[in-house]
Amino acid sequence: MESMIDVIGFDADDTLWHNESLYSLTQERFAELLSPYEHSESVYRKLFETETRNLKLFGYGIKGFTLSMIETAIELTRGEICGPDIQFIINYGKEMLASPVRPLDQVQTVLEELSTIYRLMLITKGDLFDQETKLARSGLASYFEIVEIVSEKTEMMYRDLLGKHGIEAERFLMAGNSLRSDILPVVAIGGHAVYIPYHITWQHETVGENKAVAADYHQIGHIGDLPDLMAKLDRRKRPNI
Amino acid sequence: MESMIDVIGFDADDTLWHNESLYSLTQERFAELLSPYEHSESVYRKLFETETRNLKLFGYGIKGFTLSMIETAIELTRGEICGPDIQFIINYGKEMLASPVRPLDQVQTVLEELSTIYRLMLITKGDLFDQETKLARSGLASYFEIVEIVSEKTEMMYRDLLGKHGIEAERFLMAGNSLRSDILPVVAIGGHAVYIPYHITWQHETVGENKAVAADYHQIGHIGDLPDLMAKLDRRKRPNI
Numbered sequence: 001m002e003s004m005i006d007v008i009g010f011d012a013d014d015t016l017w018h019n020e021s022l023y024s025l026t027q028e029r030f031a032e033l034l035s036p037y038e039h040s041e042s043v044y045r046k047l048f049e050t051e052t053r054n055l056k057l058f059g060y061g062i063k064g065f066t067l068s069m070i071e072t073a074i075e076l077t078r079g080e081i082c083g084p085d086i087q088f089i090i091n092y093g094k095e096m097l098a099s100p101v102r103p104l105d106q107v108q109t110v111l112e113e114l115s116t117i118y119r120l121m122l123i124t125k126g127d128l129f130d131q132e133t134k135l136a137r138s139g140l141a142s143y144f145e146i147v148e149i150v151s152e153k154t155e156m157m158y159r160d161l162l163g164k165h166g167i168e169a170e171r172f173l174m175a176g177n178s179l180r181s182d183i184l185p186v187v188a189i190g191g192h193a194v195y196i197p198y199h200i201t202w203q204h205e206t207v208g209e210n211k212a213v214a215a216d217y218h219q220i221g222h223i224g225d226l227p228d229l230m231a232k233l234d235r236r237k238r239p240n241i
Numbered sequence: 242m243e244s245m246i247d248v249i250g251f252d253a254d255d256t257l258w259h260n261e262s263l264y265s266l267t268q269e270r271f272a273e274l275l276s277p278y279e280h281s282e283s284v285y286r287k288l289f290e291t292e293t294r295n296l297k298l299f300g301y302g303i304k305g306f307t308l309s310m311i312e313t314a315i316e317l318t319r320g321e322i323c324g325p326d327i328q329f330i331i332n333y334g335k336e337m338l339a340s341p342v343r344p345l346d347q348v349q350t351v352l353e354e355l356s357t358i359y360r361l362m363l364i365t366k367g368d369l370f371d372q373e374t375k376l377a378r379s380g381l382a383s384y385f386e387i388v389e390i391v392s393e394k395t396e397m398m399y400r401d402l403l404g405k406h407g408i409e410a411e412r413f414l415m416a417g418n419s420l421r422s423d424i425l426p427v428v429a430i431g432g433h434a435v436y437i438p439y440h441i442t443w444q445h446e447t448v449g450e451n452k453a454v455a456a457d458y459h460q461i462g463h464i465g466d467l468p469d470l471m472a473k474l475d476r477r478k479r480p481n482i
Binding site: 054057058059060061063064066067070071073074077078079080081082083084086087090093094097098127128129130132149150151 | 295298299300301302304305307308311312314315318319320321322323324325327328331334335338339368369370371373390391392
């Protein structure tokens with residue numbers, strides 16, 4: 001059966017492997033470290049403010065996150081935080097960078113199955129170096145014909161990327177856990193999208209209900225359901241083949 | 242006249258625009274900040290040690306450099322450095338990230354001229370986000386048909402990159418200021434290379450004399466001499482055309 005889709009794009013963090021849980025865990029350790037100075041809720045709020053403010057200079061990724069934790073700690077303690085505690089924070093960042101990459105349940109089977117039918121593309125944002133080593137450590141690299149690490153997932157970026165690889169938007173489907181980065185921009189340029197929520201979403205990636213409801217995309221509860229959905233999509237489009 | 246070269250690859254930092262001078266300047270400020278504790282020579286040595294040790298976790302770029310400065314400061318002061326001084330270090334990093342991109346002398350004219358004859362490719366390593374914004378700020382982006390930001394410039398990386406874009410190594414020439422990253426690996430895979438030294442080289446990028454002498458590459462004193470060299474290379478190869 002000929003397929004209506006040629007290429008499936010996959011987000012990586014929290015779509016193929018656990019990521020946000022690593023940030024959450026580190027934030028808890030960070031709040032614990034600052035507990036002599038502030039309640040954890042204020043720590044989380046202040047850290048998010050700092051991250052948001054630094055985003056246009058630092059971009060996404062663990063190194064920027066670590067610098068934002070240090071800056072937050074200095075601000076919240078009014079400069080009283082000591083050298084050794086700052087070193088703890090740097091070590092949190094290093095542990096995140098060296099942390100094992102844990103693929104989500106069924107990811108390998110799904111990629112193995114889909115890669116026999118579709119061209120698979122990995123599209124992820126963040127630190128280039130960090131994402132490359134994560135992909136290598138994940139053991140999933142061989143399923144992807146194309147790997148693209150980008151600084152921001154916007155409509156323009158998706159349009160450029162598809163253009164570069166000669167892929168028509170209507171024959172492209174993107175699967176990911178962020179409405180803001182993986183779903184809405186792809187739908188906006190005429191592509192297909194499957195939203196697979198992860199149990200935690202970074203506040204920065206959330207979008208208003210209205211914006212999301214207006215877009216035409218699919219949603220599944222688990223990446224394990226993707227092969228069935230793909231089969232259905234293909235049947236619906238080409239009933240006579 | 243048909244050319245023996247189709248594609249010229251350019252390194253970016255210290256080949257197209259000033260970069261290492263920004264790191265040098267920051268290191269001086271950093272040594273000044275730590276002058277109550279240590280002589281500047283020890284500070285430089287210790288910082289280089291820290292950077293080298295962290296390279297496999299942080300990769301290249303300003304954010305990793307900033308984290309290494311903080312770690313060095315904590316170590317050299319035996320944890321006595323105070324919060325406000327750490328904030329100074331973070332601010333050094335932020336100033337580097339926001340610093341104007343200053344193209345080297347004649348770069349624009351040279352790119353303009355060569356882009357009418359050859360396909361130009363930018364091949365740079367470092368933070369994806371940082372390099373992208375630097376290219377945008379440089380005003381040079383439009384001269385490049387291909388932009389590749391990579392985590393490390395090795396023989397394998399060059400081979401993959403040329404393969405991906407369907408470029409034969411013998412019809413590719415790389416111009417850059419690092420023997421280690423821009424010249425030796427390209428020559429090793431059968432490509433051409435032009436070494437254009439910058440007045441400062443980061444210690445990590447230096448290679449032994451012997452290794453460099455054995456390789457067959459061209460050297461010019463200034464990027465302004467590149468068009469003449471290209472014309473000569475083309476004439477030498479095809480004297481009857």
